[in-house]
Amino acid sequence: xxxxxxxxxxxxxxxxxxxxxxxxxxxxxxxxxxxxxxxxxxxxxxxxxxxxxxxxxxxxxxxxxxxxxxxxxxxxxx
Numbered sequence: 001x002x003x004x005x006x007x008x009x010x011x012x013x014x015x016x017x018x019x020x021x022x023x024x025x026x027x028x029x030x031x032x033x034x035x036x037x038x039x040x041x042x043x044x045x046x047x048x049x050x051x052x053x054x055x056x057x058x059x060x061x062x063x064x065x066x067x068x069x070x071x072x073x074x075x076x077x078x
Contacts (some may be wrong), residue, residue: 015029031051031054031055032048032051034050035048035050035051035054041043
């Protein structure tokens with residue numbers, strides 16, 4: 001594999017990550033607004049607190065899932 005191919009792969013990876021971050025920020029706004037609307041009878045602090053709890057649980061589930069997939073991939077290599 002030549003240097004040009006490696007550079008092209010890295011640039012493609014970086015562009016993919018950038019678009020992933022843009023999508024994540026867009027969804028972040030949507031989900032936070034849903035929590036604010038859902039908890040509108042409470043204070044904005046309560047809505048954002050529930051949003052933080054929700055996102056923390058989601059991040060933990062994602063990390064656990066990635067760990068599971070990583071262990072599974074390592075077992076296949078052995």
